Amino acid sequence: MGRVFLITLEGNVYSCKHCQTHLAVAEDIMSKLFHCKHGKAYLFDKVENVTVGEKEDRIMMTGLHTVVDIFCVRCGSIVGWKYEAAKEKGQKYKEGKYILERFKILGPDGSNCSVR
Amino acid sequence: MAGPLASQREGEMIGSKGIIQKVEFVRIIAEALYSLGFEKTGAQLEEESGIPLHSSNVNLFMQQILDGNWDESVITLRKIGLLDETIVKLASFAILEQKFLELLDREKIKDALKTLRTEIAPLCINKERVHELSMCILFPSQHLLLEFPHQDVGRTKSRPKLLEEIQKLLPPMVMIPERRLEHLVEQALNLQVGSCVFHNSLDREMSLLTDHWCGREQVPSQTLQVLQEHYDEVWFLQFSHNGKYLASSSSDRSTIIWEVSWNGRVSLKHRLHGHQKPVSYVSWSPHDDQLLTCGVEEVVRRWDVSSGHCLCIYVKGGLGLVSCAWSPDGKWVFTGIADESICMWDLDGKQLQCWKGQRTVRNSDLEVTSDGKHIVTKCKEAAVLLLDREEKTEKLIEEIQTINSFSLSRDNKFLLVNLLNQEIHLWNIEGDPKLIAKYKGHKCSRFFIRSCFGGLQQSFIASGSEDSQVYIWHKDSGELVKALPGHAGAVNCVSWNPANPHMLASASDDRTIRIWGLKNQLDSKQEKAQSNGIHYCNGGT
Numbered sequence: 001m002g003r004v005f006l007i008t009l010e011g012n013v014y015s016c017k018h019c020q021t022h023l024a025v026a027e028d029i030m031s032k033l034f035h036c037k038h039g040k041a042y043l044f045d046k047v048e049n050v051t052v053g054e055k056e057d058r059i060m061m062t063g064l065h066t067v068v069d070i071f072c073v074r075c076g077s078i079v080g081w082k083y084e085a086a087k088e089k090g091q092k093y094k095e096g097k098y099i100l101e102r103f104k105i106l107g108p109d110g111s112n113c114s115v116r
Numbered sequence: 117m118a119g120p121l122a123s124q125r126e127g128e129m130i131g132s133k134g135i136i137q138k139v140e141f142v143r144i145i146a147e148a149l150y151s152l153g154f155e156k157t158g159a160q161l162e163e164e165s166g167i168p169l170h171s172s173n174v175n176l177f178m179q180q181i182l183d184g185n186w187d188e189s190v191i192t193l194r195k196i197g198l199l200d201e202t203i204v205k206l207a208s209f210a211i212l213e214q215k216f217l218e219l220l221d222r223e224k225i226k227d228a229l230k231t232l233r234t235e236i237a238p239l240c241i242n243k244e245r246v247h248e249l250s251m252c253i254l255f256p257s258q259h260l261l262l263e264f265p266h267q268d269v270g271r272t273k274s275r276p277k278l279l280e281e282i283q284k285l286l287p288p289m290v291m292i293p294e295r296r297l298e299h300l301v302e303q304a305l306n307l308q309v310g311s312c313v314f315h316n317s318l319d320r321e322m323s324l325l326t327d328h329w330c331g332r333e334q335v336p337s338q339t340l341q342v343l344q345e346h347y348d349e350v351w352f353l354q355f356s357h358n359g360k361y362l363a364s365s366s367s368d369r370s371t372i373i374w375e376v377s378w379n380g381r382v383s384l385k386h387r388l389h390g391h392q393k394p395v396s397y398v399s400w401s402p403h404d405d406q407l408l409t410c411g412v413e414e415v416v417r418r419w420d421v422s423s424g425h426c427l428c429i430y431v432k433g434g435l436g437l438v439s440c441a442w443s444p445d446g447k448w449v450f451t452g453i454a455d456e457s458i459c460m461w462d463l464d465g466k467q468l469q470c471w472k473g474q475r476t477v478r479n480s481d482l483e484v485t486s487d488g489k490h491i492v493t494k495c496k497e498a499a500v501l502l503l504d505r506e507e508k509t510e511k512l513i514e515e516i517q518t519i520n521s522f523s524l525s526r527d528n529k530f531l532l533v534n535l536l537n538q539e540i541h542l543w544n545i546e547g548d549p550k551l552i553a554k555y556k557g558h559k560c561s562r563f564f565i566r567s568c569f570g571g572l573q574q575s576f577i578a579s580g581s582e583d584s585q586v587y588i589w590h591k592d593s594g595e596l597v598k599a600l601p602g603h604a605g606a607v608n609c610v611s612w613n614p615a616n617p618h619m620l621a622s623a624s625d626d627r628t629i630r631i632w633g634l635k636n637q638l639d640s641k642q643e644k645a646q647s648n649g650i651h652y653c654n655g656g657t
Binding site: 001002003004005006007008048051073 | 605
């Protein structure tokens with residue numbers, strides 16, 4: 001499917017569970033207190049090697065947000081989402097940031113997280 | 117029929133915009149006739165129109181110069197109107213200098229000295245030159261050896277040449293510049309070419325009879341051939357410098373060398389097997405006799421083009437090689453390594469030099485400028501480094517978005533950068549790097565997609581795209597000229613034949629290579645090539 005363009009990250013790297021493609025580094029974690037359907041999720045400032053899906057308006061626990069799903073660029077599995085816009089002022093800090101679902105990724109030590 | 121008197125013509129304008137003075141127009145036509153050697157016709161025109169090319173004094177002056185009647189010519193010079201004193205002095209100087217040099221040539225030293233002292237020096241201009249001339253008297257043999265800045269080494273200039281130089285000093289109204297009409301016509305032709313947006317035809321095809329205009333049909337847009345010899349996705353291809361060969365590399369781990377025949381047909385010459393990984397890049401040696409191929413984080417192999425044999429394998433124990441390039445003298449090979457260093461090797465596979473410490477990144481290309489001075493590579497995800505081999509200077513081209521691939525122009529003046537945000541940026545890298553153009557419309561967000569310069573004078577930019585089309589933009593205007601459908605999978609790489617402005621090749625995930633050309637090159641026998649009966653989906657096996 002073409003020669004996939006991949007960026008190699010340095011440091012404590014979080015990678016895709018299925019194909020080990022680098023996604024983000026621990027230094028860019030903004031919060032570990034998020035949740036999604038499958039369990040814990042982390043908010044990252046920056047994420048690499050992902051492609052985005054269609055914009056969607058979703059009602060979440062914290063209110064209405066416009067998000068795009070993000071997919072691993074190599075194997076295509078869904079790994080989380082990106083906040084494009086937040087309706088409430090208090091949630092604006094999330095705009096442009098990414099959520100990676102802990103269940104979908106491997107931590108820097110290679111560990112995974114089982115479903116709750 | 118004899119025309120009215122010249123005085124009645126003064127101020128008469130012709131042409132659709134009324135900006136051409138009739139008198140000037142007729143005069144330059146007369147000059148053109150004389151320049152072409154049509155003396156009688158020229159004289160006829162002057163008579164019939166009543167517009168003399170030059171005043172009688174100027175004619176006399178010109179004749180006197182050609183005959184070498186120096187003293188008389190200086191006198192006539194003063195009789196010509198419209199000249200200010202400085203011009204008269206400069207022209208007189210030129211004439212008398214010629215007189216002096218010709219006297220020296222005939223070894224009339226005394227007369228020459230007299231001219232210098234009593235005629236040239238009193239003009240009180242160009243004193244340095246006067247000194248140079250006096251040196252000629254003291255050292256007559258030196259006259260032949262001294263280099264005079266204004267004329268050929270040691271030789272007295274010819275009289276027509278002198279006349280040409282004087283003509284440049286005098287106002288054009290007085291003496292029409294030689295070949296003025298030719299000059300105006302050339303200017304018009306150059307302007308036509310300059311404003312010809314899709315200019316992609318050879319200049320010798322220009323005619324005076326119609327305005328020059330290359331339509332979009334001068335840009336390749338028709339599939340002439342579909343090459344189906346790879347067993348998997350074709351990731352890279354490139355024409356040789358002389359345009360006679362094409363090399364393509366694939367995820368099927370092989371490289372193919374194709375031959376381009378005189379009539380533009382491309383045929384398979386060699387299959388190169390040996391890599392254990394997909395081949396991501398090839399590089400032609402400066403004389404096109406050898407080829408470097410790079411396996412993805414594997415080894416680099418050097419091949420002989422005529423025999424197809426592998427001549428050398430470049431290995432760095434335990435580390436994968438990620439890119440390769442030739443030195444412009446063909447003696448050394450440069451490679452990027454997975455540990456972010458760059459190595460230089462000799463032809464036998466021995467490592468000579470290594471630049472360590474994050475000089476390149478694992479997904480970067482590597483190129484060397486044709487003067488051999490700079491290595492061009494991505495040093496960060498969003499920056500390209502021009503590294504001076506002696507590490508004295510470094511130039512950085514910085515982008516805001518991640519750089520996917522880049523391409524150096526043949527003249528080393530421009531860098532074309534493909535970005536992951538689906539834009540292609542053109543940088544001028546002479547002096548301080550400057551962003552000069554952006555090209556958009558194609559798709560590039562997941563794969564390595566390459567672009568290139570092409571066409572006559574490299575005035576077009578072509579790129580592959582994830583939407584299976586080949587995109588072509590006009591370099592200067594940024595306008596999208598063509599989006600060519602045909603491939604059934606992402607187009608990973610394009611290459612424009614450097615020797616044929618009408619031939620473009622594209623490599624795709626659909627396992628084929630397409631050769632694109634002009635519409636009228638396709639004859640009825642080749643129409644089969646247009647429909648791509650093969651269909652491979654992205655990700656399909």
